[in-house]
Amino acid sequence: xxxxxxxxxxxxxxxxxxxxxxxxxxxxxxxxxxxxxxxxxxxxxxxxxxxxxxxxxxxxxxxxxxxxxxxxxxxxxxxxxxxxxxxxxxxxxxxxxxxxxxxxxxxxxxxxxxxxxxxxxxxxxxxxxxxxxxxxxxxxxxxxxxxxxxxxxxxxxxxxxxxxxxxxxxxxxxxxxxxxxxxxxxxxxxxxxxxxxxxxxxxxxxxxxxxxxxxxxxxxxxxxxxxxxxxxxxxxxxxxxxxxxxxxxxxxxxxxxxxxxxxxxxxxxxxxxxxxxxxxxxxxxxxxxxxxxxxxxxxxxxxxxxxxxxxxxxxxxxxxxxxxxxxxxxxxxxxxxxxxxxxxxxxxxxxxxxxxxxxxxxxxxxxxxxxxxxxxxxxxxxxxxxxxxxxxxxxxxxxxxxxxxxxxxxxxxxxxxxx
Amino acid sequence: xxxxxxxxxxxxxxxxxxxxxxxxxxxxxxxxxxxxxxxxxxxxxxxxxxxxxxxxxxxxxxxxxxxxxxxxxxxxxxxxxxxxxxxxxxxxxxxxxxxxxxxxxxxxxxxxxxxxxxxxxxxxxxxxxxxxxxxxxxxxxxxxxxxxxxxxxxxxxxxxxxxxxxxxxxxxxxxxxxxxxxxxxxxxxxxxxxxxxxxxxxxxxxxxxxxxxxxxxxxxxxxxxxxxxxxxxxxxxxxxxxxxxxxxxxxxxxxxxxxxxxxxxxxxxxxxxxxxxxxxxxxxxxxxxxxxxxxxxxxxxxxxxxxxxxxxxxxxxxxxxxxxxxxxxxxxxxxxxxxxxxxxxxxxxxxxxxxxxxxxxxxxxxxxxxxxxxxxxxxxxxxxxxxxxxxxxxxxxxxxxxxxxxxxxxxxxxxxxxx
Numbered sequence: 001x002x003x004x005x006x007x008x009x010x011x012x013x014x015x016x017x018x019x020x021x022x023x024x025x026x027x028x029x030x031x032x033x034x035x036x037x038x039x040x041x042x043x044x045x046x047x048x049x050x051x052x053x054x055x056x057x058x059x060x061x062x063x064x065x066x067x068x069x070x071x072x073x074x075x076x077x078x079x080x081x082x083x084x085x086x087x088x089x090x091x092x093x094x095x096x097x098x099x100x101x102x103x104x105x106x107x108x109x110x111x112x113x114x115x116x117x118x119x120x121x122x123x124x125x126x127x128x129x130x131x132x133x134x135x136x137x138x139x140x141x142x143x144x145x146x147x148x149x150x151x152x153x154x155x156x157x158x159x160x161x162x163x164x165x166x167x168x169x170x171x172x173x174x175x176x177x178x179x180x181x182x183x184x185x186x187x188x189x190x191x192x193x194x195x196x197x198x199x200x201x202x203x204x205x206x207x208x209x210x211x212x213x214x215x216x217x218x219x220x221x222x223x224x225x226x227x228x229x230x231x232x233x234x235x236x237x238x239x240x241x242x243x244x245x246x247x248x249x250x251x252x253x254x255x256x257x258x259x260x261x262x263x264x265x266x267x268x269x270x271x272x273x274x275x276x277x278x279x280x281x282x283x284x285x286x287x288x289x290x291x292x293x294x295x296x297x298x299x300x301x302x303x304x305x306x307x308x309x310x311x312x313x314x315x316x317x318x319x320x321x322x323x324x325x326x327x328x329x330x331x332x333x334x335x336x337x338x339x340x341x342x343x344x345x346x347x348x349x350x351x352x353x354x355x356x357x358x359x360x361x362x363x364x365x366x367x368x369x370x371x372x373x374x375x376x377x378x379x380x381x382x383x384x385x386x387x388x389x390x391x392x393x394x395x396x397x398x399x400x401x402x403x404x405x406x407x408x409x410x411x412x413x414x415x416x417x418x419x
Numbered sequence: 420x421x422x423x424x425x426x427x428x429x430x431x432x433x434x435x436x437x438x439x440x441x442x443x444x445x446x447x448x449x450x451x452x453x454x455x456x457x458x459x460x461x462x463x464x465x466x467x468x469x470x471x472x473x474x475x476x477x478x479x480x481x482x483x484x485x486x487x488x489x490x491x492x493x494x495x496x497x498x499x500x501x502x503x504x505x506x507x508x509x510x511x512x513x514x515x516x517x518x519x520x521x522x523x524x525x526x527x528x529x530x531x532x533x534x535x536x537x538x539x540x541x542x543x544x545x546x547x548x549x550x551x552x553x554x555x556x557x558x559x560x561x562x563x564x565x566x567x568x569x570x571x572x573x574x575x576x577x578x579x580x581x582x583x584x585x586x587x588x589x590x591x592x593x594x595x596x597x598x599x600x601x602x603x604x605x606x607x608x609x610x611x612x613x614x615x616x617x618x619x620x621x622x623x624x625x626x627x628x629x630x631x632x633x634x635x636x637x638x639x640x641x642x643x644x645x646x647x648x649x650x651x652x653x654x655x656x657x658x659x660x661x662x663x664x665x666x667x668x669x670x671x672x673x674x675x676x677x678x679x680x681x682x683x684x685x686x687x688x689x690x691x692x693x694x695x696x697x698x699x700x701x702x703x704x705x706x707x708x709x710x711x712x713x714x715x716x717x718x719x720x721x722x723x724x725x726x727x728x729x730x731x732x733x734x735x736x737x738x739x740x741x742x743x744x745x746x747x748x749x750x751x752x753x754x755x756x757x758x759x760x761x762x763x764x765x766x767x768x769x770x771x772x773x774x775x776x777x778x779x780x781x782x783x784x785x786x787x788x789x790x791x792x793x794x795x796x797x798x799x800x801x802x803x804x805x806x807x808x809x810x811x812x813x814x815x816x817x818x819x820x821x822x823x824x825x826x827x828x829x830x831x832x833x834x835x836x837x838x
Contacts, residue, residue, distance in 0.1 A: 185709075185710050189604040
């Protein structure tokens with residue numbers, strides 16, 4: 001994989017150029033893209049041309065190549081949102097987040113594959129660790145491109161588990177910041193209460209570097225050794241739905257963290273969290289039925305069967321059920337704040353297990369939905385694997401607005417796992 | 420003005436057709452649009468053709484004509500967001516709210532004029548009560564079209580005071596619902612924390628009818644007489660910036676409400692609200708600098724001077740200031756909930772006074788920003804006027820999520836004012 005932080009340091013030191021990074025990406029694309037299918041579009045020549053701008057060396061991203069999930073509008077690349085309804089669509093402007101990437105000195109190398117409208121309807125991307133397995137979704141191409149060394153940084157989005165799950169399945173760092181830290185304007189939305197922009201990179205320090213550069217925030221965590229965090233091991237009420245290997249991975253991570261000096265305690269989540277877990281689908285689908293109303297009402301035959309069934313069902317959710325779900329969410333957010341009074345982060349699975357076989361499903365977001373609903377920062381930490389060698393990701397969940405602490409804890413965990 | 424509720428009742432009763440309503444609108448447009456300039460585009464023939472669909476009589480909106488602020492994407496009308504950058508832009512789809520209008524049986528008669536990107540940079544629309552005065556903004560065309568009898572229902576949006584202020588200046592009912600009740604997906608955004616979709620109609624019962632129909636919510640308040648509400652008279656810390664006539668209007672409204680049985684008490688807002696008032700501009704401008712990054716970075720010469728100066732200034736706002744403003748907001752929201760423990764609504768000015776003379780400014784949003792920031796439902800109540808006969812609007816502010824109670828109190832107030 002391409003470490004964004006390492007590349008940026010070498011560019012700053014004058015031992016590497018941004019154009020050479022594009023060459024690294026191009027070589028990996030040449031070698032692997034035909035099999036993986038991570039990109040909806042890319043333009044190596046245009047990126048190399050842009051990378052030759054000498055001013056980029058002074059920018060936060062140093063001219064590093066960035067992939068953009070094809071759910072974000074770009075003025076220079078067609079943007080199809082993973083839907084045949086939008087094949088060849090050229091937006092008139094960049095989405096806000098893409099503009100922020102460009103302002104930070106990032107070069108958009110291409111658009112990465114999204115599932116249809118960033119939902120559960122799969123796309124064709126394959127998992128670089130085993131092409132017979134899903135890379136997860138909905139940010140399928142972003143996670144796969146990082147894993148295959150085709151990009152150092154990629155943008156994604158999460159409404160259920162669309163950043164953390166593919167990061168886990170592909171063995172890369174995924175970061176879903178606190179709700180509304182990164183804008184979703186100019187992104188095709190599904191749920192205005194849940195849609196959250198996120199980032200992918202090789203390791204936790206890389207994704208923190210990218211977040212710091214793009215958001216202009218104090219999120220770089222590579223300048224000092226992270227302190228041992230206070231970790232709450234949250235098995236959650238769906239622990240039994242995690243595979244034995246995932247359960248072992250989480251417990252291994254917890255044990256290694258404790259050995260390295262972290263204070264690890266078992267946390268039992270209060271019952272409100274089970275209500276909130278159920279509230280997620282109500283909020284998401286009620287809003288999705290309205291967010292995709294134009295497509296559902298005018299192009300229903302061009303919507304995939306999984307998404308169409310979801311939208312069919314969503315039509316029956318009432319405003320009263322939706323309002324109740326939002327009230328539950330509000331209570332659960334307070335409960336999470338109360339719960340984390342004397343711990344820094346929660347440790348919990350990133351997914352039920354390793355990437356499932358086949359491309360008919362992108363896997364389940366059951367270990368992600370709750371944290372998306374609660375707006376908490378989440379980081380996938382890679383480094384563990386199942387017997388077949390497929391990545392098993394564990395998840396750090398931070399307090400709302402404490403994104404830096406979440407990233408520091410994730411970096412700590414990544415390092416102790418790697419020992 | 421065209422009462423949406425009255426028209427819908429007559430259509431349901433079979434004494435009027437949706438096509439005839441389009442004719443009413445067309446006649447008013449013919450008579451007044453050349454002077455007022457409320458529309459960015461309209462298509463009477465297409466609307467009449469759509470209105471002939473007999474199934475519309477069974478829909479919530481009964482085929483009523485609706486105007487859409489040109490900040491919302493429409494697939495059938497060009498959408499320019501009030502900016503020359505987007506002249507002739509044809510979005511590939513309807514915004515979510517426009518789809519909801521169509522699902523509810525509304526017919527989009529045209530796009531109404533917005534100020535540039537729904538900001539303070541004025542457009543050319545004039546006030547129907549006196550064409551030498553501004554109609555307010557940013558939903559200038561929607562408010563003016565209702566006031567001139569050119570539409571029974573219009574969509575707007577508010578980031579500062581863009582629904583309530585033009586409604587006040589034009590003497591119509593304006594409703595800014597609780598934050599996130601109506602979707603802003605497919606609307607050109609300026610501030611993702613503040614942008615709120617809203618509605619205009621002739622009277623409070625009309626706007627409640629439209630909101631009920633479009634949102635599919637229990638918001639119709641025309642079936643029984645509203646009960647006298649418990650009103651907190653909130654002069655706010657900027658009371659001295661209201662004109663003497665506006666101060667008198669608010670106090671007249673309060674006195675009439677008390678005479679009619681409402682419990683009216685003076686409310687002193689706690690100091691956190693002054694902090695929140697200041698936080699509004701920080702949140703708005705920090706986000707706006709990112710929301711319009713593409714336009715600012717690529718088409719700066721095509722941005723008007725007021726907006727450009729705002730965005731220039733916004734570049735200096737730090738993430739720390741922004742985060743602090745959001746924390747202040749959170750505290751102020753709790754303070755508002757606490758404050759309203761034993762009152763139903765606040766009564767406060769909708770604007771500093773009547774519509775200012777000239778078109779160089781759309782007036783000040785100082786009496787609106789705080790409530791937008793706090794996400795509370797707001798209703799402009801018309802019926803009072805200054806010595807020159809220009810409307811003076813008073814504002815009802817409800818508790819978050821208690822939109823029905825806010826509308827009921829506004830209807831009560833509208834009726835006692837009219838006595």
